[in-house]
Amino acid sequence: MHIVVSNPNRVPECEALIASVAVPAAAPHTVEVLSPQWGPRELTGQRETLLSAIGVLDALTTRAATADAIVLAGFGEPGSEAIREALDAPVVDITEAGPMAAMLLGRRYAVVTSTEAAVPVVEDRLHTLGLDTRCSGVLAVGRSVPELMGDHDGAVAVISEYAKRAVTDLRAEVIVLGCGGMSGLDREVAASVGVPVVDPLRAAVGQALVLAAAGWRTSRALAYSAAGQRHISGLPLPS
Amino acid sequence: MHIVVSNPNRVPECEALIASVAVPAAAPHTVEVLSPQWGPRELTGQRETLLSAIGVLDALTTRAATADAIVLAGFGEPGSEAIREALDAPVVDITEAGPMAAMLLGRRYAVVTSTEAAVPVVEDRLHTLGLDTRCSGVLAVGRSVPELMGDHDGAVAVISEYAKRAVTDLRAEVIVLGCGGMSGLDREVAASVGVPVVDPLRAAVGQALVLAAAGWRTSRALAYSAAGQRHISGLPLPS
């Protein structure tokens, strides 16, 4: 079994952090993490987010052709439709797997994410995916991915603060960590907040294993019907 | 790891069928299937469905206290709220896990279920669970659980017929088998219909393993806050 997890940015520390959570979530030698070969270093707005989606699509179509399942590790990232169309293997987006796990653990969940600019992106994705009906809100802690990653204790503290606010003010029963840079902090935050905290990457790797084991693949009816061609063309890529 | 799967009815053949799908979906000696000790033999309407929920609650609280995760194998069954409140282990309802897996494989899914009387029950559950936004419809094949189980080829044929109708008329991209008596028929139906067919029991056992492995448990905030007491009381049960 071979699961490929795509990191949406090009911050090596973030790829390593993602690997530290994703690799142990499956049997040894199952999970591989990769990052785009080009595209924005960090994702701080609509353009970087969109451009990253193309970089991830390129990386997966060129380097994950034999994967049994794909995990998209960017919370709220667009582009999963194109990736589902392009690849044969089933695709699990952490934006889906995190809320799904949360909905099994409580009636309302909230997402805690990095910066204010990410909030509308996340809200729009949840709305498009039909996963917003049990979401009581998306809150931003006001720190970028590098800021979160560079200050572990501070990250736990500020995420816990906003998670508590989500429980108290938004009546959330479960928290979803809505940013790759928060990977692996779920247990510390949960200990502080007192409600379940879902690391969506952990949920997504598990779900990917389930889909692959069941032999389920992306439907080729309607939304993802234009399959077949493997490599994206038309980009002015150095060949 | 110990996963307990509850069959909602008291048809021994149905329990065996559920076991034939659920047991191989995990490592050996992981999955146990149980049925209520009392309650309706079959579930053909609102009363039987409600009464079955109490029987399942009783069975799980008395016989699954040490489980690491619970799977509820009745599609559209009420009562998961009470079971989540009563038990410490995480609970995965096939009514949730099936549509969730389907939503990862296509943009719209349809449910194919047994009889017309089940359709409103399933629709109401999906609506309450917030999983109806990407559901394009619930269709009944017009056969009861025993009828489906007693005629394997006929069951595959009629489910395939309605699944094709869902693809053509409702624009579904994925089919969810919405009845325990259809367990294990996913591959034959998929071969006939040409879109992914999700056996929700398979999805649920997988998801239960994921939740248990991650150490996530039901939230004790708000909806499921009245925990603690283990055995249901007040029922005129022979003690």
Place this chain on the structure above:
Amino acid sequence: MHIVVSNPNRVPECEALIASVAVPAAAPHTVEVLSPQWGPRELTGQRETLLSAIGVLDALTTRAATADAIVLAGFGEPGSEAIREALDAPVVDITEAGPMAAMLLGRRYAVVTSTEAAVPVVEDRLHTLGLDTRCSGVLAVGRSVPELMGDHDGAVAVISEYAKRAVTDLRAEVIVLGCGGMSGLDREVAASVGVPVVDPLRAAVGQALVLAAAGWRTSRALAYSAAGQRHISGLPLPS
């Protein structure tokens, strides 16, 4: 004309309170109030609520067979679907009749209920019933039924406090008393709050009389089609 009102708990004082409101809402000798013969004494969470529904179903199928209409006096209680399926007489749930009356008196209503654990139950029922679109919120006063019943003046004060909050903060125009233990307090609360306060039991008895007089009975199409059998079976009831 014979209207049977079912009290969902087994607190005799609550049955008496319900009778004090329901009996005068119809002509003499019209209204009878009954309580389950078994089931939880009080309803404080998902399990007790579900179990109470079975007790009410048992009580009504065995003791209300000749009623012209049924009133369910538990606000937010599940189980009305099974009761509608089981009985010939029309069924009016106070969870429906209260909001319906409120919607005739103002554009947005709020529900004031007993404890926090009841809020998700009530919200889910209103959502399932399609009565949430004009509901601006459900607030809990933080007191159990016995606490409310044991302190009349304190109950009026705390309900009025939350009702005012609903008007100010949630922009509610009408208040619905969302708990059987608040029966009969509508006029005192209304005097204090200054907007209409609906006792849903009063509304439900009236609506039941209207349905019975019109000769309307529960539809036997689809949702409540599995009628016929009168007594619930399968419960380990002492026969």
Place this chain on the structure above:
Amino acid sequence: MHIVVSNPNRVPECEALIASVAVPAAAPHTVEVLSPQWGPRELTGQRETLLSAIGVLDALTTRAATADAIVLAGFGEPGSEAIREALDAPVVDITEAGPMAAMLLGRRYAVVTSTEAAVPVVEDRLHTLGLDTRCSGVLAVGRSVPELMGDHDGAVAVISEYAKRAVTDLRAEVIVLGCGGMSGLDREVAASVGVPVVDPLRAAVGQALVLAAAGWRTSRALAYSAAGQRHISGLPLPS
């Protein structure tokens, strides 16, 4: 007790038909039916409907000042907000009372109305009133009020035909007669169709009696706060 029922048009036969249903729905000498003194004779589109609302407002403010409750007998008619603002007595619109009664009798209802031009008007009112979530559709029989009233047997036949279509094609479980000119046909249609058929006027008179008996009046918070002035001014009315 004095209930005033307003007929929205100026067809004397329609006023008489409404009286034949509304008067027997309450104790003798309780119900009075009135029609606008000016305005369109019939209501066949948006303008006549809007203009009728003003005529009804004028009639009620000048002639129903002492009523204990008001019933608006035009299905889908606009203007109830202005009438609620203008009058002290509680107001029951048949567009509300019909669907509310239907929702107590089945899970989904459909409206059968007169002409195609009425369908968008009715749909918009149900949407604004938040009563569309359990409505499975609005169908027009393609006959005007005079055509319906002038051919009793033909009216029963065509309404029954569309009601059956609503049950079969739209999965409706209850039918609401959505036109004043269909008043009193509920029983004959029900006998033919086999599901409950609600005459909304019957439901509304009953509901009006309930509200009046309970002493509930329109809220003066927000939506209907601009009360006080009784007679409409500014119209170029002959004084």
Place this chain on the structure above:
Amino acid sequence: MHIVVSNPNRVPECEALIASVAVPAAAPHTVEVLSPQWGPRELTGQRETLLSAIGVLDALTTRAATADAIVLAGFGEPGSEAIREALDAPVVDITEAGPMAAMLLGRRYAVVTSTEAAVPVVEDRLHTLGLDTRCSGVLAVGRSVPELMGDHDGAVAVISEYAKRAVTDLRAEVIVLGCGGMSGLDREVAASVGVPVVDPLRAAVGQALVLAAAGWRTSRALAYSAAGQRHISGLPLPS
């Protein structure tokens, strides 16, 4: 090209204010502003609003028969359906054009209107028009049209205060001025608030020119099908 803009009230200063914004929004001699010849002087509640709609309908059918397009300058006013049915020229309601322009400039918009009594009216119109999904709220500054018009600096200050509140508390990204008496204040408010402020009248005149230039006219299918007759009848108008 001839655009007729209807002022909903009979305050001459308001008509002049509307003209001061609408006339320069098109080529010279293109825009004409008119007011109803009868009806309420100001619009402070449901009745005046409804009555004004008839006055506007009368004014437009009698005085705008040759217009190339119509602009309705009352924010939240009912009656556009009847006007669309009655007139051949395309009709642009500022309640539509303002939110539409705002939705092109940001993801969520808020409406700032005059008095609390206007809020439910505006909310209901946006809901009926399907323009509420991206509306984050409707706030009232608590001043009537004459109060706003009589104190220019105070109006700018109080509108700016509520607009800032909408940005901060409701997360609005664009503000729509939801009251004719606020016409022309958009630039001063925008300078103070820092997000785009849409004067819906400006947007509506522009949109009306676009529709007229394209030759598009109101559809005669279903909702506005009852066209043909030009003058409203049945009103006790002095002829």
Place this chain on the structure above:
Amino acid sequence: MHIVVSNPNRVPECEALIASVAVPAAAPHTVEVLSPQWGPRELTGQRETLLSAIGVLDALTTRAATADAIVLAGFGEPGSEAIREALDAPVVDITEAGPMAAMLLGRRYAVVTSTEAAVPVVEDRLHTLGLDTRCSGVLAVGRSVPELMGDHDGAVAVISEYAKRAVTDLRAEVIVLGCGGMSGLDREVAASVGVPVVDPLRAAVGQALVLAAAGWRTSRALAYSAAGQRHISGLPLPS
């Protein structure tokens, strides 16, 4: 005034067709049409659509920096969020302007588009944009852009056939041409179908002129706050 219209594909005939509609919709020398310098020639699925969005973003950020307004001429295309973030000028997407104009002309509109693969893309965009509440459906004629452009009479015939189906089966009152390759066919289709047919490009150019003339620019609050940087970086573009 300078309006830049972006053609999403790299089919020169399509750019010319777009110019033939867009240029005459404004004063001479106002409208310029451009196409991406790289990216897919045609857009037939999720990948091409996503990739085209990047090509359009690149083209606009490098070649439209001085435009007064931008029009995006790809119906259902993603990427408008990134373009709004990147550019100072207001942006009008034909996916927005077409439905908005349609909503001013009738109560329900339908979209007629090219191929089945485009339907889910268009539906998702309308849902995300909050413009789906009055959309009665999206129908595909089953022809690609080149097929439509290469057979004018056949295109008019097949679009008219589906437009009529939308009116009859989906109760649409207005048709929106949901594909750039249908540009300029609105009048011929309207003549055949009998309801208004909106060419969204015509609507968008007009709306762009309105926004530019009013001086309104994209909000920099929340969703489009990450402005400033002009050229996209990170793409392996030949510099």
